[in-house]
Amino acid sequence: MKYKSQKVAYWFFGLCMLLFTLQIVYGFIMGFARIGWDGLHDIIPFNTARAVHTNLLVVWLLTGFMGAAYYIIPEEAQRELINVKLAYVQLISLAVVGVVAIVGYHFNHWEGRKFLEIPRELDYLVVVNVLLFLGLILGTLYKAKRRTTTALVLTMGLVFAALLYLPGMIWFDSQVTDSFFRWWVVHLWVEGVWELIMGGILSYLLIKLTGVDREVIEKWLYVIVGLTFLSGLLGTGHHYYYIGVNKIWLVVGGIFSALEPLAFLAMALFAVYMYRKGEKSHPNKIALFWTVGASIVSFIGAGLLGFAHTLPQTNIYTHGTLVTAMHGHYAFWGAYAMIVLAIISYALPNLTGRKRYDKTTGHMAFWFSNIGILGMTVAFGVAGVAQVYMERKMKMEFMKVQDEISIHFVVLLLCATLFTTGIVMYIVEFIKYGKASDEGLQPATVNE
Ligand code: HEM
Ligand code: HEM
Ligand SMILES: [Fe+2]
Structure with missing residues (x-):
């Protein structure tokens, strides 16, 4: 850690771990409900658990x-x-909004837009919070000694992410218009501007961890930004197929969303290539695993599994089924959860003056969580395909189908347990290495 104010990151990462843990708890509540163990139903019905699970996901990732x-x-x-003081104020207010929202979900029926269910009053608090955050980041950049491409791409992603929150706050009477604009937030976030955030963090980590020249690494970043905008913007059309808007979206959405995997492919090639080119001398191997892992898993989860249901011909069958949940889990995990876990793994020992992460536990955390979520993805996928077949081909009744596929949720829960074991290990490491120590000097950063 070179600058004292970087320390505030530590507390954001801590909040991040806390919210992540809660997200997993709500995942289990739903998983158990799916196999008939729904004892909490009166307090936390499935729809509440689902909203809390997905909203917590978004909030812990943004916190990260x-x-x-x-x-x-x-x-x-x-x-x-x-x-720095304002950064702490921002942290605390973020935590407060988070807690109020989670508690609120249990007492109110906020049936807003999926992923964006919080009520308007809280929306305004979010806006103030994010403005404060952006003010601090932009102010720092304004007075910067240097402005790197990496910092600019990261910041551009954050600024656009904030702007795109706004269309989600407009009220529409028509269900169609409402749906139309909801995707400006949900889609343009994960398949647009969040990719820039990911690209920025990835680039920073690769510069630090591989020792390859900044110039080389940042050139790739332009390619990634280009591919993202080229495909992701009009790729929004893959959510407009059958919602009641112009039919032109069938063609536009199909073509452009089919190109989206290219941006993720570029990120994967980028990371693997830089890893092989690099001197591989950095002591923090665990951070390197998470970094390269994120680039590869995001290509599979977002790129390949996204492609699997993105053409109108397939989406007409798979829309809104567990096939979507399959893709949602692996894409969010690979692209955004893993990159956040990567930057935490990299930053934490530096923030606390430790030498590096403990080898065995850290590696086990990586493999357990990754194998676990891969298994969950397969379980969702099998359940999803069975659901599509019975519900949409054989025209069986919806709830009857849900009964038939409940066995796959037993498998899901087993894999989720392995996944959670990995995450618990990660958090144990976080706590262990989160304590300040002078056991080591700062790890040698190979690059500026
Ligand atoms: C990291 C990037 C991505 C993440 C985190 C992600 C996540 C998600 C999530 C959570 C949903 C469900 C949204 C909802 O119903 O509200 C979804 C839907 C969808 N995603 Fe992705 N996605 C990503 C990238 C992609 C890519 C690159 C493609 C195409 C190649 C794609 C294709 C789709 C399609 C077609 C749907 C609609 C599914 C349906 O009709 O039910 N996604 N995605
Ligand atoms: C122990 C771990 C977890 C379990 C048991 C679990 C379970 C579930 C279940 C049962 C659903 C509802 C699916 C349905 O509609 O029936 C769901 C939704 C969702 N979960 Fe998880 N989850 C877990 C962890 C995660 C993680 C780590 C992520 C992200 C990295 C995640 C992202 C999502 C998303 C994006 C949705 C919404 C999908 C959609 O819109 O189709 N979950 N989860
Ligand atoms: Fe999308």
Whole structure:
């Protein structure tokens, strides 16, 4: 850690771990409900659990991105954050909004847009919070000694992500218009601007971990940004196939969304290539695993599994089924969860003056969680295909089908247990290495 103000990142990462843990708890509540063990139904019905599970996911990832920015930006800008106290204020207010929202879900029926269910009053708090965050990041960049491509792409992603939250706040009477604009947030986030955030973090980590020249690494970043915008913007059309808008979207959405995997492929090739080119001398191997892992798993989860249902001919069958959940889990995991876990793995020992992550537990955390979620993805996939076949081909009744496929959720729960074991190990490491120590000097960073 070069700059004192980077320390604030530590607390964002801590909040991130806490919210992530809660997200998993709600995943299990749903998994058990799916096999008939729905004892909590009166307090936490499935729809509540689902909203909390997905909203917590979004919030812990954003918390991780913010932590990443507070860690990365000072180093890239070669100066302290402009105001550290305000960064802590922002952290606390973020935690407060998070808690109020989670508690609120259990007492209210906020039947808003999926993923964006919080009520308007909280929306305004989110806006203020995010403005404060962006103010601190942009202010720091404004006064920076240098402005790197990595920092600019990361910041651009964060600014656009904030702007795109706004269309989700407009009220529409028509269900069609409402749905139309909801995707500006949900789709353009994960298949647009969040990719820039991911690209920025990836680039920073590869510069630090592989020792390859910044110039080489940042050239790739332009390619990734280009491919993302080329495909992702009009790729929004893959959510417009049968919702009641113009039929032109069948063609536009089909073609452009089919190109989206290219951006993820570029990221995977980028990371693997830089890894092989690099000196591989950095002591923090675990961070390297998460970094390269994120690029590969996101290509599979977002790119390949996204492609699997993106053409109108397939989507007409798979829309809104567990096939979507299959893709949703592996894509979010690979692209965004793993990159957040990567930056935490990299930053944590530096923040606390440790030498490196403990080898065995850290590696086991990586493999258990990855094998676990791969198994979950397969279980969702098998359940999803069976669901599509029975419900949409054989025209069986919806609830009857849900009964038939409940066995796959037993498999899901087993794999989720393995996954959770891995995450528990990760968090144990986080706590263990989160304590300050002078056991080692800062790990040698190969690059500036
Ligand atoms: C990291 C990037 C991605 C993430 C995190 C992600 C996540 C998700 C999630 C959570 C949903 C469900 C949304 C909802 O119903 O509200 C979804 C839907 C969808 N995704 Fe992705 N996705 C990503 C990238 C992609 C890519 C690259 C493609 C295409 C190649 C794709 C194709 C689709 C399609 C077609 C749907 C609609 C499914 C349906 O009709 O039910 N996704 N995605
Ligand atoms: C122990 C772990 C987990 C379990 C048991 C679990 C279980 C579930 C279940 C049962 C659903 C509802 C599917 C349905 O509609 O029936 C769901 C939704 C979802 N979960 Fe998880 N989950 C877990 C972890 C995760 C993680 C780690 C992520 C992200 C990295 C994630 C992302 C999502 C998303 C995006 C959805 C919404 C999918 C859609 O819109 O189709 N979950 N989860
Ligand atoms: Fe999409």
